[in-house]
Amino acid sequence: MNDLAAFSAVANHLSFRVAADAMGVSRSALSHAIIGLEGKLGVRLFNRTTRSVSLTQAGANLLARLQPVLQDLDQALDTLSEERGTPSGTLRINANKSGARILLEDIVPRFLDLYPDVELDLVSEGRxxxxxxxxxDAGVRLLETVPRDMVAVKFGGDVRFIAVVAPSYLQGSPTPQTPHDLYAHRCIRQRLPSGKRYRWEFAKRDAEIAIDVPGNLTLDDNDLLVQAAATGRGIAYVPEHFAKPLLKSGALVTVLDDWCPLIPGLALYFPRSRHVPSPLRAFINQLKQWDGNQ
Structure with a gap:
């Protein structure tokens, strides 16, 4: 069963590295397991090169027959976990930094206290x-970026991107009144995980504007953007959550408030077609309870 699970992981990811990471084993151990399985079956299951992995016809046939069996087994084991009265196993969630921060502050501590048999693997990633x-098992991103074929569970309310700046910067510059006024200012630009530079997006009534702002400093992290703005390097545009402490202390102030509307916030999402394991169901329940108490 371990060898078949290893085969299924490599076949689904078509990558020994990704499959090994997902299973929590080394690439060499996974490779040896596949070689051993091929030896037992007497057929080659994968075509391997230094750059790619692909299924042979025999491998594709085995995967088609094996996947329903492994899914049934997962559901059977999950049912046993529920009959024990508490979820167990590993729950893997991929989140952006803002989502991971909220989960760690408000949901994760209670979840782990309630379900000590669950191992939570939370990966923070921008892309x-x-x-x-x-x-x-699940991801966390802004609702508007969640793939359409996923089930989304919104939480945390709406969010707002805001333009922030140090009061000292405004002492020598006129306060911008419209987004187009930013062309006369020094802005701290943001590099997205895709490598593209973020165009600042504003909206007011029926008007929507996206601006590639000027500036001589580009950063790729919201905390760094806030830090740079607080030192007077220019105007930054960040999710409100990241700037709250410095806004409260007075180290930063906002500009263009009436051009920064609320947008749909974060959502936890997961595949529509897959069995939802009990650890993920328990996590979703905690997320909904927390959200309902906000």
Missing amino acids: LVDIVEQGF
Whole structure:
């Protein structure tokens, strides 16, 4: 069964590295397991090169017959876990930094106290990944970026991106009144995980504006953007959550408030077609209870 589970992981990811990470084993151990399975079966299951992995016809046939069996087994074991009265096993969640921060502050501590038999593997990552391909049970991103074929559970309310700046910077510059006024200012630009530079997006009534702002400093982390703005390097545009402490202390102030509307916030999402394991169901329940008490 271990060898068949190893085969299924490599076949689904078509990558020994990704499959090994998902299973929590070394690549060499996974490779030896596949070689051993091929020896037992007397057929080659994968075509391997230094750059790619693909299924042979025999491998594709085995995967088609094996996947329903492994899914049934997962459900059977999950049912036993429920009959024990408490979820157990590993729960893997991929989240952006803002989502991971909220989960760690408000949901994760209570969840782990209630379900000590669950091992939570929370990965913080800026880029949007294929959670199925990368072996995650669920992901957390802004609702508007969640793939349409996923089930989404919204939490945490709406969010707002805000333009923030140090009061000292405004002492020598006029306060911008419209987004177009930013062209006359020094802005701290943001590099997205995709490598592209973020165009600041504003909206007011029926008007929507996206601006590639000027500036001589580009960063790729919201905490660093807030820090740079607080030192007077210019205007930054960040999720409100990241700037709250410095706004409260007075180290930062907001500009263009009426151009920064609320947008749909975070959502936890998972594949629609897959069996939802008991640890994930328990996590979703905690998320909904927390959200309902906000």
